[in-house]
Amino acid sequence: MAGKRNKIDRREFLKGSAAAAVAFGAGLALNPVYGGTGRVRGKGKRVIVVGVDGMDPRLSERLMDAGKLPNFEKLRRQGGFSVLGTSIPPQSPVAWANFINGAGPGSHGIFDFIHRHPEKQCVPFFAMAETLPGAGYWEVGDYRLQLDFWPFNHKPPATVLKRQGTPFWDYLDEAKIYSTFYDLPSNYPPSESQYGYHRCLAGMGTPDMLGTYGTYQHFSEDGPLRTKDEGGGKRSMLFFENETAHGKIIGPPNTFLVKPEDTAVDFTVHRDTDANAALIEIQKHRILLRQGQWSRWIKLDFEMAIPGPNKHISGICRFYLQQVRENFRLYVSPVNSDPSDSALKLTEPPEFIKEVSNRLDLFYTTGFQEDHKALSNKVFTDEEFRSQATYVLQERLALLDYALENYDDGLLFFYFSSTDLQSHMFWWDSDEKHPVRSSGEAKKYFGDIQQLYGKMDEVLGMILSRYGDKATIFVMSDHGFANFKRQFNVNTWLRENGYLYPPDARSVLADVDWARTKAYGLGINGLYINLKGREIYGTVEPGAEYEFYVDELAAKLEAVTDENGRRVIHKAHRADKDYSGPATALAPDLIIGYRRDYRASWDTCLGGMGGKILYDNDSAWSADHCADAAEVPGVLFSNKPIAASSPALIDLAPTILTEFGLGVPSSMVGRNILKT
Amino acid sequence: MTELLAQLVTWINVPVNVLGKALFGFIAVVPGWLSNTIISAVAGVVLLVIFKYTSNQRAIGKVRDDIKAHMLALKLFKDSISVTLRAQGRVFRGAFLLLFYSIRPMLFMIVPVVLLLSQLGLWYQSRPLLRKEEALVTMKLSGQADAALPEVGVEEANAFEIVTGPVRVAAKREVVWQMKALEEGEHTMRFRIGEAQVEKEFVVGEGFNQLSTKRPGWKWTEILMHPKEEPFGPDSPVQSISIDYPDRSSWTSGTDWWVVYFFIASMVFALLFKPVFKVRI
Numbered sequence: 034m035a036g037k038r039n040k041i042d043r044r045e046f047l048k049g050s051a052a053a054a055v056a057f058g059a060g061l062a063l064n065p066v067y068g069g070t071g072r073v074r075g076k077g078k079r080v081i082v083v084g085v086d087g088m089d090p091r092l093s094e095r096l097m098d099a100g101k102l103p104n105f106e107k108l109r110r111q112g113g114f115s116v117l118g119t120s121i122p123p124q125s126p127v128a129w130a131n132f133i134n135g136a137g138p139g140s141h142g143i144f145d146f147i148h149r150h151p152e153k154q155c156v157p158f159f160a161m162a163e164t165l166p167g168a169g170y171w172e173v174g175d176y177r178l179q180l181d182f183w184p185f186n187h188k189p190p191a192t193v194l195k196r197q198g199t200p201f202w203d204y205l206d207e208a209k210i211y212s213t214f215y216d217l218p219s220n221y222p223p224s225e226s227q228y229g230y231h232r233c234l235a236g237m238g239t240p241d242m243l244g245t246y247g248t249y250q251h252f253s254e255d256g257p258l259r260t261k262d263e264g265g266g267k268r269s270m271l272f273f274e275n276e277t278a279h280g281k282i283i284g285p286p287n288t289f290l291v292k293p294e295d296t297a298v299d300f301t302v303h304r305d306t307d308a309n310a311a312l313i314e315i316q317k318h319r320i321l322l323r324q325g326q327w328s329r330w331i332k333l334d335f336e337m338a339i340p341g342p343n344k345h346i347s348g349i350c351r352f353y354l355q356q357v358r359e360n361f362r363l364y365v366s367p368v369n370s371d372p373s374d375s376a377l378k379l380t381e382p383p384e385f386i387k388e389v390s391n392r393l394d395l396f397y398t399t400g401f402q403e404d405h406k407a408l409s410n411k412v413f414t415d416e417e418f419r420s421q422a423t424y425v426l427q428e429r430l431a432l433l434d435y436a437l438e439n440y441d442d443g444l445l446f447f448y449f450s451s452t453d454l455q456s457h458m459f460w461w462d463s464d465e466k467h468p469v470r471s472s473g474e475a476k477k478y479f480g481d482i483q484q485l486y487g488k489m490d491e492v493l494g495m496i497l498s499r500y501g502d503k504a505t506i507f508v509m510s511d512h513g514f515a516n517f518k519r520q521f522n523v524n525t526w527l528r529e530n531g532y533l534y535p536p537d538a539r540s541v542l543a544d545v546d547w548a549r550t551k552a553y554g555l556g557i558n559g560l561y562i563n564l565k566g567r568e569i570y571g572t573v574e575p576g577a578e579y580e581f582y583v584d585e586l587a588a589k590l591e592a593v594t595d596e597n598g599r600r601v602i603h604k605a606h607r608a609d610k611d612y613s614g615p616a617t618a619l620a621p622d623l624i625i626g627y628r629r630d631y632r633a634s635w636d637t638c639l640g641g642m643g644g645k646i647l648y649d650n651d652s653a654w655s656a657d658h659c660a661d662a663a664e665v666p667g668v669l670f671s672n673k674p675i676a677a678s679s680p681a682l683i684d685l686a687p688t689i690l691t692e693f694g695l696g697v698p699s700s701m702v703g704r705n706i707l708k709t
Numbered sequence: 710m711t712e713l714l715a716q717l718v719t720w721i722n723v724p725v726n727v728l729g730k731a732l733f734g735f736i737a738v739v740p741g742w743l744s745n746t747i748i749s750a751v752a753g754v755v756l757l758v759i760f761k762y763t764s765n766q767r768a769i770g771k772v773r774d775d776i777k778a779h780m781l782a783l784k785l786f787k788d789s790i791s792v793t794l795r796a797q798g799r800v801f802r803g804a805f806l807l808l809f810y811s812i813r814p815m816l817f818m819i820v821p822v823v824l825l826l827s828q829l830g831l832w833y834q835s836r837p838l839l840r841k842e843e844a845l846v847t848m849k850l851s852g853q854a855d856a857a858l859p860e861v862g863v864e865e866a867n868a869f870e871i872v873t874g875p876v877r878v879a880a881k882r883e884v885v886w887q888m889k890a891l892e893e894g895e896h897t898m899r900f901r902i903g904e905a906q907v908e909k910e911f912v913v914g915e916g917f918n919q920l921s922t923k924r925p926g927w928k929w930t931e932i933l934m935h936p937k938e939e940p941f942g943p944d945s946p947v948q949s950i951s952i953d954y955p956d957r958s959s960w961t962s963g964t965d966w967w968v969v970y971f972f973i974a975s976m977v978f979a980l981l982f983k984p985v986f987k988v989r990i
Contacts, residue, residue, distance in 0.1 A: 277880040303878040310876045312885050319845055319953065321887045323873045 079504035082446045087453030088510035090116045090668045104494040112674035117667040118681030119512040122558035128511035129218040134198045135686030135701030139614025142197040145556035151568045161238035164192045197616040201686035206231045211443030223381035233381045237400040241367040242285045242348040247401045253362040265406025278302045284335035296335040309357045322354035330395035347371035369398045396428045403454035408653045426451045456514045460656030510667035517657040520634035523554030524642045541640030557659040559621030603628045603661035626661025677706035714929035722936040729828035736832045736917045741962025753978030761988040763814040769989045776803035831919040833967035835954035837912040838890040846886045849948040859903045868896035902946045909950040923951035
């Protein structure tokens with residue numbers, strides 16, 4: 034296909050450039066190749082999909098009615114708007130995997146952010162990817178050497194993508210149609226392209242250099258003497274002497290040591306209280322910041338001691354000087370993998386990230402870029418979070434420019450996280466009391482969300498003006514949004530209703546009497562029966578007893594009411610009824626679908642219990658979508674009329690394949706929605 | 710002695726700067742890889758000729774012949790341990806003698822090479838600031854570590870704007886500013902330190918330009934490495950003023966790599982011209 038075209042193909046051009054570089058090996062400096070010189074091609078057809086995570090149909094319609102989203106409104110008038118059915122449960126990893134496979138969780142095996150190992154009873158792990166420890170090594174002094182070649186054949190630790198099934202781009206790849214994905218969720222590490230026609234920058238699920246989903250580091254004069262971990266962050270104390278203090282930024286752990294230790298980079302801060310500013314010296318960098326100022330991205334070199342020459346791993350971070358006088362406070366962003374020299378596989382093909390970085394320099398590479406943890410943990414104020422989230426959006430808009438410049442035809446997918454993570458923190462669609470803000474502030478920040486929708490409308494307008502009559506365009510979201518007012522602790526409810534023992538149990542990970550326990554909750558929406566033969570300490574017999582407990586629990590959960598008499602749970606879905614496919618082994622037995630305003634409590638996610646079953650949400654994380662699928666559907670806009678009634682996420686892959694003239698594989702459950 | 714060296718290097722820098730500007734002015738108008746290749750080629754050939762006339766060519770030729778003979782002996786008599794060991798010893802001795810004979814020419818060459826490199830560093834080591842680009846300006850002050858820092862300020866100008874600062878780093882006796890470049894061209898920043906006034910030049914623009922990253926103090930090594938601006942005298946309240954210009958990214962004419970490229974390319978050209986000038990190395 035590519036060879037038949039007269040235009041120079043981007044990959045061929047790069048290969049040519051590489052050959053030229055060899056020919057001029059004496060050291061001729063070649064300019065990098067990008068930006069319009071090479072083009073991604075794919076059979077002349079163009080499909081553009083913009084994934085706007087969490088874009089809500091109710092708010093969208095309200096803003097369209099008010100004339101605030103003229104470009105979306107234009108598509109609505111043309112018949113290109115619909116509510117989009119989401120996944121059960123409507124969590125982003127599950128929903129995006131539905132989009133990827135064109136089928137439900139039974140096909141891809143992702144049921145929640147958090148799964149558990151039943152063979153270890155309920156040890157949790159992140160559902161999207163898991164780091165396996167590796168097998169076999171040699172101990173040489175303090176080091177352990179893993180030699181992954183014959184005759185040793187040691188297995189080094191590896192992060193594996195847990196999503197199962199065939200992603201829809203594999204069919205495009207096979208048909209030699211180019212597809213390029215930017216920030217695709219549920220695809221870390223990115224799956225390999227067999228034929229070389231697929232490129233992907235991994236999104237949600239991509240870790241930082243500490244192996245987490247984002248761990249900021251915070252330094253202050255009133256911080257703890259020894260570095261203290263808090264969910265999503267680390268706090269440390271800075272001690273100033275003669276207005277100078279020293280700290281350490283923690284980096285990736287050195288797994289070459291028998292007893293792995295964190296690597297670290299030292300830094301020095303000199304502050305000038307009169308100038309209300311500080312100079313930070315770290316490695317070869319000197320950064321001057323005044324109070325309230327962010328630094329650019331800074332490259333850090335983490336050195337790992339190994340036998341022989343030390344290994345160097347490059348990470349990037351940004352500094353934010355929060356306060357100089359009285360209590361000096363310095364925020365350091367999560368250490369992201371350096372896109373210009375990445376130690377992680379961030380893209381498929383691996384060199385794709387370098388191409389992007391050659392053009393855009395440094396940018397966030399972790400899956401969760403907006404630092405909501407810093408706001409939840411009160412490291413950030415609302416304004417500081419907004420400023421950081423705005424920067425993320427600016428970076429992503431620059432990435433979109435790059436994506437469009439380098440797009441000719443084939444499939445282009447681009448993802449925005451801002452609408453999701455900013456909504457979690459700023460959405461409040463109610464006059465009732467906000468969990469942490471005054472009524473005025475809640476309104477003001479919800480106004481920001483509405484402006485963000487306006488920004489997405491501008492993005493759509495720009496894409497329509499360039500490709501409106503040349504491409505099939507979809508703007509879609511994986512789910513909608515709802516206020517998160519009240520928390521429901523599933524395990525406390527199970528304990529209080531005699532399904533979980535002992536009566537004073539505090540956590541399913543610590544002190545549960547499994548011999549008497551019939552069910553437990555883990556993850557945001559999952560409820561598991563303590564099933565004999567599956568859970569290692571299982572007590573419930575498969576068959577009739579299992580059926581009894583599943584039905585009884587579903588009925589009782591659906592009957593739970595709040596103090597005001599309002600039902601809390603819309604539906605408790607039976608996995609064996611709602612899921613089908615080859616990948617159901619780790620599925621919960623019941624998926625609890627909450628009504629709007631309700632969600633599983635924070636404690637529930639990792640099996641914790643407390644004194645109350647239902648209580649107020651007191652977190653800055655004031656909106657959510659982990660409710661019932663019927664409560665928080667997503668949106669779908671297209672520049673082509675949507676013919677099918679009730680389209681759902683699983684329909685998009687079949688629709689895209691059909692647009693490219695390909696058949697719909699039997700593994701897909703969805704249908705083409707542009708055709709009745 | 711160091712005072713004398715500082716004065717000597719300051720004097721030498723004056724004509725060298727004039728010569729450097731005249732000889733290397735073309736760097737501003739040709740691609741970096743080409744200018745460094747041309748300079749490396751000329752330098753390689755000139756140094757080769759200097760080597761020829763400052764070294765003992767007859768002795769070097771004799772040593773090389775001796776080495777060749779013993780290499781041959783190693784090949785022919787590899788069954789004889791005593792001959793092999795003796796030949797290896799003579800080869801090592803020959804290599805050592807070659808090093809010894811190169812000391813004199815190196816002593817002749819070292820000063821011009823260092824002056825040449827310090828001139829080339831002005832062009833290649835950093836790139837000028839672009840318009841609206843920011844950089845740190847650091848003034849290192851003289852005086853005792855525990856003495857109070859004097860009042861320091863920068864005169865406003867159209868060519869730049871101070872974004873942050875002055876920030877005083879008491880522990881290092883430094884004052885730091887974040888400066889934003891506004892106008893293209895060669896400019897001067899004027900500073901006040903109490904009653905005194907000092908200056909530092911800076912450059913805004915694209916391409917190649919002579920950049921003085923640091924106006925040095927009264928240290929001969931610093932004056933040698935930063936030849937463009939007149940150094941601060943021993944009694945000056947300022948030890949140095951430096952600007953953190955951005956790195957230039959290139960394998961042939963970019964930060965740090967230009968030196969590597971210069972040495973490799975000049976060696977290649979020297980080796981290529983060795984038979985032409987009949988030089989024995």
